[in-house]
Amino acid sequence: MPSGFFALLDDISALVKASAASLDDVPTQVAKTTGKVSGIVIDDTAVTPKYVVGLDPSRELAIIYQIAKKSLINKLLILSPAALLLGYFAPWAITPILMVGGAYLCFEGYEKVHSLFSHHDGQTEREPVKEITPQELEKERVGSAVRTDIILSAEIMAIAYSQVTGQAILNQIIVMVTVAIFITVAVYGFVGLIVKADDLGVHLAGSEQSPTTQKIGRGIVKFMPHFLTWLGYVGTAAMLWVGAEIIAHGIPYTAHLLHDLEQSLSSMPIVAWLAKVLACGAGGLVIGFIVEKVVGLVKKVFFQSGK
Template sequence: MSGLIALLDDVAALTRIAATSLDDVASMAAKAGTKAAGVIIDDAAVTPKYVTGLDPKRELPIIWKIARASVFNKLVILLPVAMLLKAFAPVLLIPLLMFGGLYLCFEGAEKIYHVLRPHGDTHVEADMDIGDPAKLEETRVKGAIKTDFILSAEIMTITLNEIPDGSIGLQAAALAVVAICITALVYGVVGLIVKMDDVGALLALNANTGVGRGIGKGLVRGMPHLLTVLSTVGTAAMLWVGGQILVHGLHNPDFIGWAQPYGVIKEVSQNVAGDAGFGNWAVTAFFDGVIGLAIGLLLIPIVTRVIAPLIGALTGSKAQH
């Protein structure tokens, strides 16, 4: 009898340990996932363009293909690489994170630049000349997977940097949770977005009441505006996150250790909004975003006139961003 009681005690202790570990994983995943907000929103805003002009019946299957590839990218390729870096070359994490911050600043600034100086979307327009629908779908899916890989690498790097040191198993589990949840969130939202106009059209034509038909018409008319808002929020978030990464990276004593501009932003935010709360965060995010925009604008001529032509020469093809 005493042996059975001891066994039950051991089982209870293991259960408590497992529950604590799950809580730790959930806590780390939630904290880390919020830091990748800019990339997540941009991912959701970018992906719908890859099904533009295709057979509506193929929209969800295409999104499912991209989502499966995204999970593979994150869990099979990026997660093991991230954990190896964390274990054996942690000194590389901050430089990689800084590089990702520069990428986010460039992407966000370029979006704003192209609003001020409009041009066609070369990614989509370039493949519209493909006559075979199957070939067009294959081209779009490949393009989307490449874009997803870049954004996934940013998400995983940002997430890994936010996970505190500790058990490798817990870190890997938190990273895997973030990867799966973000993929489900992004492509679930994308699926809703691309089919919402179809749902609206169905309601507008077949609803039994005027209210239902009005809702359907509102959905059809509202989806372009929703995509615009989503793209705008994603751009702002990219500049904020990119600027924040660079500001904190420069301030990090393990990297460069510059006191500014981190010190100035912190002082201004405290003077304007106090030491904590939404106001402090908003002021800090604003200045991080301004810095991100400034750096991104400086990067545009470097990337488009130097790096892109160089890549094109090395790959033997015309580089297009």
């Protein structure tokens, strides 16, 4: 009996050691995953500030908090469990789902580019402008931001899952939860700093500050509107780039083309990256144009059938 008891203790000790060794590898896996999704994280950071531009400044942080909270809930309660379940029961379904999300990003990006470059003359009949309250506008912006974020978050969690495939289920859960929390805090913390930078500038430009500090504050105040405009353009380009890259990686032929493009310019990493971004951006415009036409056709069909 005692020997059996000690044998059981030995088994438990071995299991604890194996689990500890597995958990010791979690920081490495989290760091590796964070590195692989850095491009998507940058895109997410660039896209988000435009959703609070033009709203009440006193509501900016509250709006970002709402988006961040919903983003984290989506990552923890929807996307991570979905990735684990699909990875176990239907791994073939992950790529098509991500490609649909990529098409949505291209569609949103194309619509923004189209509205930016389209010109309306004064004689064109305009649709009546719908008046909405600030609360309704805020709700609309938050909803739009969350829809865009869930696509980017899905890609992040899918990549996180790919780094722990074959690991123990506990290890998979810990890595994915850690990645979800770390990236959400990092992205929306930085976004909060960006949108409140002008308030910092006003504070620094106050009369109680030194002349040098005041000059810095005024410079921040003047710079931030231009920076936010530029960041909006980057965010739109990021939608097209990331959306098209998701789709390209889901199709073997285009995935090989992107790989060959990068390999041909491997001696010039920056040029290789820029070439890939430009190729994906152009592809994203084409995909967005096609999706926009399909969506318009579907709306027209349903509108006519509803009469």
